[in-house]
Amino acid sequence: MEFQLIFLVFPIIVLIISIVGYSVTKKTYVTPAILFVLFTFLMLLLFNESFFIWVLLYTLLSVIVTMIMYLFGRIKRKRTK
Secondary structure, X not given: OHHHHHHHHHHHHHHHHHHHHHHHHOOOOHHHHHHXXXXXXXXXXXXXXXXXXXXXXXXXXXXXXXXXHHHHHHXXXXXXX
């Protein structure tokens, strides 16, 4: 069960939250910071310290997704000018 959570469910949740979070806030650092705190609490409550590498990877995934959204937004704004 944990294997499915780590490799399937959590990355999909990170992608969805990153896209929605960036769309709402328009800030590249807010959503990754929130996800870092959220997954750190999950690590402390549900998993052990070895889950911290996954916390870092999910945060990195969130940063990548928000940066892609930011770059697409910049390209879209340049084309409308």
